[in-house]
Amino acid sequence: MFKETKTHEVTTDVVIFTIEDEKLKVLLVKRAHEPFKGKWAIPGGFIRISETIDAAALRILKEKTNVQNIYLEQLYTFGDPLRHPDSRVITCAYFALIRSDDIVLSFDDNSEITEVQWHPVYNLPKLAFDHKEIIEYSLKRTRERLEFCPIAFQLLPEKFTLTELQKAYELILGKKLDKRNFRKKFLASAILKELNEFTKSGSKRPARLYSFDKITLDSKRGHFFS
Amino acid sequence: MFKETKTHEVTTDVVIFTIEDEKLKVLLVKRAHEPFKGKWAIPGGFIRISETIDAAALRILKEKTNVQNIYLEQLYTFGDPLRHPDSRVITCAYFALIRSDDIVLSFDDNSEITEVQWHPVYNLPKLAFDHKEIIEYSLKRTRERLEFCPIAFQLLPEKFTLTELQKAYELILGKKLDKRNFRKKFLASAILKELNEFTKSGSKRPARLYSFDKITLDSKRGHFFS
DNA sequence: GCAAAAGTGTTCAATGTACACCCATGC
DNA sequence: GCATGGGTGTACATTGAACACTTTTGC
Numbered sequence: 001m002f003k004e005t006k007t008h009e010v011t012t013d014v015v016i017f018t019i020e021d022e023k024l025k026v027l028l029v030k031r032a033h034e035p036f037k038g039k040w041a042i043p044g045g046f047i048r049i050s051e052t053i054d055a056a057a058l059r060i061l062k063e064k065t066n067v068q069n070i071y072l073e074q075l076y077t078f079g080d081p082l083r084h085p086d087s088r089v090i091t092c093a094y095f096a097l098i099r100s101d102d103i104v105l106s107f108d109d110n111s112e113i114t115e116v117q118w119h120p121v122y123n124l125p126k127l128a129f130d131h132k133e134i135i136e137y138s139l140k141r142t143r144e145r146l147e148f149c150p151i152a153f154q155l156l157p158e159k160f161t162l163t164e165l166q167k168a169y170e171l172i173l174g175k176k177l178d179k180r181n182f183r184k185k186f187l188a189s190a191i192l193k194e195l196n197e198f199t200k201s202g203s204k205r206p207a208r209l210y211s212f213d214k215i216t217l218d219s220k221r222g223h224f225f226s
Numbered sequence: 227m228f229k230e231t232k233t234h235e236v237t238t239d240v241v242i243f244t245i246e247d248e249k250l251k252v253l254l255v256k257r258a259h260e261p262f263k264g265k266w267a268i269p270g271g272f273i274r275i276s277e278t279i280d281a282a283a284l285r286i287l288k289e290k291t292n293v294q295n296i297y298l299e300q301l302y303t304f305g306d307p308l309r310h311p312d313s314r315v316i317t318c319a320y321f322a323l324i325r326s327d328d329i330v331l332s333f334d335d336n337s338e339i340t341e342v343q344w345h346p347v348y349n350l351p352k353l354a355f356d357h358k359e360i361i362e363y364s365l366k367r368t369r370e371r372l373e374f375c376p377i378a379f380q381l382l383p384e385k386f387t388l389t390e391l392q393k394a395y396e397l398i399l400g401k402k403l404d405k406r407n408f409r410k411k412f413l414a415s416a417i418l419k420e421l422n423e424f425t426k427s428g429s430k431r432p433a434r435l436y437s438f439d440k441i442t443l444d445s446k447r448g449h450f451f452s
Numbered sequence: 453g454c455a456a457a458a459g460t461g462t463t464c465a466a467t468g469t470a471c472a473c474c475c476a477t478g479c
Numbered sequence: 480g481c482a483t484g485g486g487t488g489t490a491c492a493t494t495g496a497a498c499a500c501t502t503t504t505g506c
């Protein structure tokens with residue numbers, strides 16, 4: 001009975017969302033080897049024997065984006081025996097939301113990968129393994145989370161306008177929202193800090209900048225991210 | 227890098243809730259061997275090389291309870307390198323809700339287990355591994371699910387009274403609910419079928435029996451259990 | 453007739469939704 | 480002065496929460 005388990009392999013894959021060019025995008029890597037050589041996949045890797053699964057996911061996030069201290073949530077563990085064509089690989093998937101500016105995509109020259117790139121979520125190339133399913137499920141979960149917690153702030157710069165925040169919501173949810181209701185809700189929620197700064201307008205009325213109120217956010221962390 | 231993964235072991239553990247003697251209980255097994263010999267644990271086992279994780283969890287559920295076709299949901303994957311004292315064991319935890327009547331608890335004489343028993347959730351013995359944490363998290367998720375889907379019906383017989391349904395909710399949520407509001411909500415929801423049958427009262431007013439409307443439930447399955 | 457559980461409605465507060473116009477700026 | 484995106488409030492419907500008494504039965 002124990003013998004059987006020896007050939008399991010356990011990986012973690014991380015779905016990393018961002019907003020770039022007014023589009024919701026996901027980070028993909030191009031595979032250097034078979035199986036699925038030359039196909040796009042979400043970044044992932046083996047879980048090391050003495051690291052937690054969370055740590056493995058964070059490590060992979062950092063390897064590709066140099067980003068740390070991010071909202072990273074365990075999504076689901078995918079274990080169909082046929083999901084990997086060669087061997088039994090169980091993967092514990094995570095998802096994360098990050099800002100794409102001031103990020104330098106990178107990868108070691110370990111010959112596992114030949115490219116790293118952002119791809120529009122709503123227009124993905126053909127993906128390796130069951131990664132399409134994993135991304136779809138991530139999006140679904142992100143939408144569910146968004147109804148309760150303001151995780152969209154991970155996608156925005158420290159100072160942002162309400163319109164930018166609304167755009168982020170609309171991109172994730174895939175639908176238009178009512179401007180007045182949106183603003184009313186956030187201004188009532190006390191998680192935003194109204195700044196006395198405005199965008200230097202490029203040919204239109206300057207917009208007020210807001211930031212997330214770290215104190216309120218931390219105090220509600222258990223509530224939001226439980 | 228690949229070599230490292232060879233010593234991972236992957237199991238699934240299943241938290242099985244039921245209601246017995248007006249208490250919310252969870253199924254525990256007593257371990258026959260070290261580590262944690264003689265300690266109570268939630269039932270679990272290795273995932274076979276060619277079965278899905280879902281199938282493994284269902285198999286374990288069936289081995290202990292002979293129950294199939296049940297609401298079984300993947301909970302979370304626990305992978306702290308120190309959660310097992312001897313080796314690296316990653317476990318993919320599931321939870322399920324079942325009725326305890328007409329269930330015969332059982333276990334193979336494979337000498338892994340010396341006992342199988344229901345234990346009150348709110349009064350657990352000391353548990354092996356991180357199983358206390360897993361049960362607590364299961365309860366939390368069950369509560370969250372309960373706010374959206376009527377999963378409590380898994381705990382009840384086919385025909386039940388509104389009071390029994392309410393009791394099930396109260397036991398899971400750990401708090402009293404308002405009778406009138408509770409009934410109003412369910413009678414408005416159209417997921418209950420009102421039967422022309424009543425409990426044969428034991429010294430009190432007979433109560434109307436209801437059953438879950440399978441058709442409505444199935445049509446809302448995607449909605450509830452998405 | 454009394455103990456025990458079944459059954460029943462109204463009011464109020466909070467929340468979500470629909471909806472249209474004026475404002476400040478750059479050109 | 481006009482085009483562009485920024486900013487604002489009201490009315491309505493839905494939902495959840497609080498709350499107390501009458502009914503039916505077995506004994």
